[in-house]
Amino acid sequence: MMTPSLRKQHERCADCGIRNRAVCSYCGPQELGLLDTIKFYRSYDPGQEIVAAGEQTDFLGSVVEGVVSLSKTMPDGRRQMVGLMFASDFVGRPMRPIAPYDAVAVTPVRLCLFNRGRFERLLKDTPVLEKRLLEMTLDELDAARDWMLLLGRKSAREKIASFLAILARRAASADNVDADDGFFFDLPLTREQMADYLGLTIETVSRQITALKKDGVVEFPDARRCRVPDFVALLDAAGEDSDGGMID
Amino acid sequence: MMTPSLRKQHERCADCGIRNRAVCSYCGPQELGLLDTIKFYRSYDPGQEIVAAGEQTDFLGSVVEGVVSLSKTMPDGRRQMVGLMFASDFVGRPMRPIAPYDAVAVTPVRLCLFNRGRFERLLKDTPVLEKRLLEMTLDELDAARDWMLLLGRKSAREKIASFLAILARRAASADNVDADDGFFFDLPLTREQMADYLGLTIETVSRQITALKKDGVVEFPDARRCRVPDFVALLDAAGEDSDGGMID
């Protein structure tokens, strides 16, 4: 059930790969030491459920590696992804023990977790933690609102292009490669998951990707690897302003 | 430009109508006194712009009365509403001085505002303020995610029904009337604004409202006033589970 290879059981917070991007990034050595004593790790295989909608969650924490999807399902089975969490993103909502959506591991995932009660007590006593959490929540809200524009007003082609632009941007800032010849990155999602992300069907996702390939906006060495030769052209296909893309 | 009737210039925080729902709701008498000295009010007419996307905002605060819409516009003019703020909701993002969307007064609006720098300093020194703000931001994120499901997966009819259900719920809890014979409420939005909220066109909004009337799910004494005789029927039309509606 759990991949042993992911089981690096305990890691010092100070040496952690997400140490300066996660909730804990404003913590000093002292608070970090405290976190060290109460955190624990848990690993999940692709497709494995982390929490189900409506369920009580007794833990919350950070994505250390891998990708987690959050999604809502209607009574008749229609599904919409509402969150896509990468390394250093925070999963779980303090003060709200009931999960309003499913969280599922998209890739192999490792989480750094805290007991809910303990974390909430710690939050109260650690302003820097709370401040960082507020910041991250505001960022997520911004992302959610961009996403709403995508879902409500963009065409299928624009949706696909927008999604690829998000991944390209992520890849560029993560690998901090300054793209001598376009951006390369892997699609972490299946076509079905992309459809759930974008409010489309698999077929439409596939067709629009084909169309973008045909137009030379993107290249796919294989179905899961993508190259963007001209980022501005991609933004253009996404219906976005050609500027606000890469500046941080 | 500003409606004089809205100009009750200064009100003691302790007597404020939104005192126990807004950001300040966890503040004690001491913190409240401090807020009293630095807050100021500003009023807006329907349709008046509060901040424009891309603009620097030097203030932020609470909606005291009225309704404010937040919306994003694409280069070609397509618009999507991404937030709808009522009395006690917080407007503006601490630590992010550039507004990523337009904020517009939908009805006559009165805001209780703070200078950005002063508020951010206050936040740092007042954990209860920050805690409340975090809570409110998490709630907004939840609302945004419900909204994403609506935009991505619901039919036009379901979208309209969902929106009316939100308003009915608000009305029921605000007027704390236990609906002896259905819920009554006013639509704060024009058809165009509803269309922007729901990712539809005006025409489709109009048609689907007509259809819901014809099916007896809702009644419209006039174009802006609505009665819901059977809330469960409305939830059903919204494609939602018939339970999770009214419980808080």
Place this chain on the structure above:
DNA sequence: CGATATTTTGACCCGGCTCAACCCAAGTGG
């Protein structure tokens, strides 16, 4: 009362959904 904005209604069309077939790579077991 005209004049302007908002809402409704109608006719038509198209983008994306549905249904169905097919392709391809990776297992799996005989």
Place this chain on the structure above:
DNA sequence: CCACTTGGGTTGAGCCGGGTCAAAATATCG
């Protein structure tokens, strides 16, 4: 080694929900 399955992914044909364009009906307001 090959036959068979399984899970993505792609492609095609046809349809329909919601968009577009146009006009009528209904407020709202000097």
